[in-house]
Amino acid sequence: MAHEHKLEIFRGLVKFKSNVSKIWGVLIFLSLITAVEVALGIIKPDVLIKSTVLGMKPLNWIFIILTLVKAYYIAWDFMHLRDEKSALRRTIVWTPIFLVSYLLFILLFEADYIFEVYKEGFVKWNF
Numbered sequence: 001m002a003h004e005h006k007l008e009i010f011r012g013l014v015k016f017k018s019n020v021s022k023i024w025g026v027l028i029f030l031s032l033i034t035a036v037e038v039a040l041g042i043i044k045p046d047v048l049i050k051s052t053v054l055g056m057k058p059l060n061w062i063f064i065i066l067t068l069v070k071a072y073y074i075a076w077d078f079m080h081l082r083d084e085k086s087a088l089r090r091t092i093v094w095t096p097i098f099l100v101s102y103l104l105f106i107l108l109f110e111a112d113y114i115f116e117v118y119k120e121g122f123v124k125w126n127f
Helices: 017-045 047-048 057-076 086-120
Strands: none
Touching: 017 057, 047 057, 057 086
């Protein structure tokens, strides 16, 4: 019961003639995202380093978002999630997104607490 794989990406915006050309297109897309991440990591624009958004530098947020985009697209295209039923897609995609968001929330709050302890000075409780 083999069926043809869809030869399109970005919800049909880009269509390919063969599987080989699609693989090259996906490789180029993922390489561009990686190149943007590497370029931002090397250049480190002052605008993205000197300010904070939700307790973290915007550059870090950009890295996290681009990494999640790459992970989502790899799962969507290479693991053929687009061909599955919507309930399975939602389960596979939204569960890690929720867990990663929860992990980021915990890490940011704990890091802020540790920063405040070191900033204010550690006081040993004497009972």
